Amino acid sequence: MTDQQLQTLVEELSLRYFKRAFVHRAYFNRRLKTTGGRYLLTSHDVEINEKMLTEHGEATLIGTIKHELCHYHLHLTGQGYRHRDQDFKQLLRQVGGLRYAPASTKNYRYTYSCQNCGQKYQRQRRIDINRFVCSRCHGKLRLLKKI
Missing domain, CATH: 2.20.28 (Rubrerythrin, domain 2)
Structure with missing residues (x-):
């Protein structure tokens, strides 16, 4: 999957589950190691760990995108966007996003x-x-x- 395909997927999921448009950038960040994705507060971009797709499949990728979109939409509407906020927990449950990213497999020597x-x-x-x-x-x- 390319960054452009990811961008299209994020825009579709945003409209389908949140009824709001995603107007910023979404892209793979190959440097992420321990996290599934990241929402950037200053630029409002969404970075996704490529391993969510390659190691864990499309369902995990979609769950991670939903998680990051919860941060995105709550932050832009001025509600509680942090993991500990009730607004975030409630919206994440409603859309069926992943609470935690699965651990990536490591090559232990x-x-x-x-x-x-x-x-x-x-x-x-x-x-x-x-x-x-x-x-x-x-x-x-x-x-x-x-x-």
Whole structure:
């Protein structure tokens, strides 16, 4: 999906679910890692994490867009647009948007386990097992798997 197709989708969803036009920009931001999308307060643009579509599918992408459109329309109408506001929670329930973005899959290269309690740790970077200990029982760690 291109940025232009995303723009068209956001405009259609805005009209269908919110009965208001979306007149700003919507685009993919490939640098977003831990969030599904972002509504920018100053420019009123909407950024969407590309992984919402590639890893989780179109239904998750639509739920994320609805979430960001809730921020957008509530902010422009002067109502509570933050996650903690009742206006936001109520509108999100009405349109069926996602409250939280699903966690993206990470490529863990190292798997460690505690020698005492068996707690597992997955890491992208190698850690010094002589320096770090188990967070649960303070036991020694050992490397199980390196990819």
